[in-house]
Amino acid sequence: MTPDISIITPLYNGSKTLLETALSVLSQDFKNWEWILFDDGSTDSTHKIVEELLAKEPNRIKYFQHEKNANHGTSYTRNRAVEKSSGKIISFIDQDDIWFEDRLSHQFDILNKQNECAMIWSPALYWYTDRSFVQSVGYRGKGLEPGVYIPPSFVRIFLSDLKGTPLPSGSLLRRKHFEEVNGYDESIRGSEDIVLWLKIAQKYPIYFDDKVLIKYRKHEDSTLRIAKRSGVMDEWDLTFYRWVNRFLKEGKSEQELIDENDFAYYKTLKRMLSKEGYFKSRIALRNKLKEHPEIGKRFSMDYLLDLTLPFDLASRISAKIRFDLLKKT
Secondary structure, three states: OOOOEEEEEEEOOOOOOHHHHHHHHHOOOOOOEEEEEEEOOOOOOHHHHHHHHHHHOOOOEEEEEOHHHOOOOHHHHHHHHHHHOOOOEEEEOOOOOEEOOOHHHHHHHHHHHOOOOOEEEOOOEEEOOOOEEEOOOEEOOEEOOOEEEOOOHHHHHHHHOHHHOOOHHHEEEEHHHHHHOOOOOOOOOOOHHHHHHHHHHHHOOEEEOOOOOEEEEOOOOOHHHHHHHHOHHHHHHHHHHHHHHHHHHHOOOOHHHHHHHHHHHHHHHHHHHHHHOHHHHHHHHHHHHHHOHHHHHHOHHHHHHHHHOOHHHHHHHHHHHHHHHHHHO
């Protein structure tokens, strides 16, 4: 029997958490699923846990590895895992997240009734070792109401607060729509989920449900935390903001959205270059903006201040000027 839902999990050194995640999958009250586990070059004992799972569920769990156990990254691995799956509905769960037992059944029932929707998503319970809180989702200070959001409503909502976007572990999406937008963009790292949601939100209705159905584990040795500490995340963010710039222009989005995104690019660039020292950072800023002269022109006040003053002082002055101008309008 063809499964209704294909569950997708990329694996990378997940031996500490995978078993707990697996128990939450196996405890689902929805039973017609397959689980695709795709190893992205693990070097720990992840494979031993997988062997135990395959022994328990030889028909519903499938395991794959890249050739020569190579590491290709999350987006590439998720795309290859989807290619190996057969369900009409796709559900992702990361190797360290936890589902409540009705996670699949609750969202599957709603998505079945909302035939026009490409996906459904719910907020997560952010789970730290010493505390937890429900993910904040909304737009300009207002929470989201459950229901259908027609395109491109969620494009603006997602870009207004990147932390309030769907988590893969809390979403269901139709395979045909995943394939129509060409799945995950394998050139993006760190924000690959947001890019996928934006591509879907631009073209298809999305259902938002406010029931919390997953625990999203936050820990210090996550890929994103390590990338932030090393400074690599800034480089990933710059690539993301340039992608969004092209995406918004191709979709003929409002100039306000484009400006907000480009200013985020500018601030990230400045933060990354601030580590270079006063003179080197100014030279680097000038050279970088030669590649994107429209940003230097659009934010000319900030650019001129940054070329002559310390970055933190320039930021405070430009923020004060903007605030004063806003009061006058």
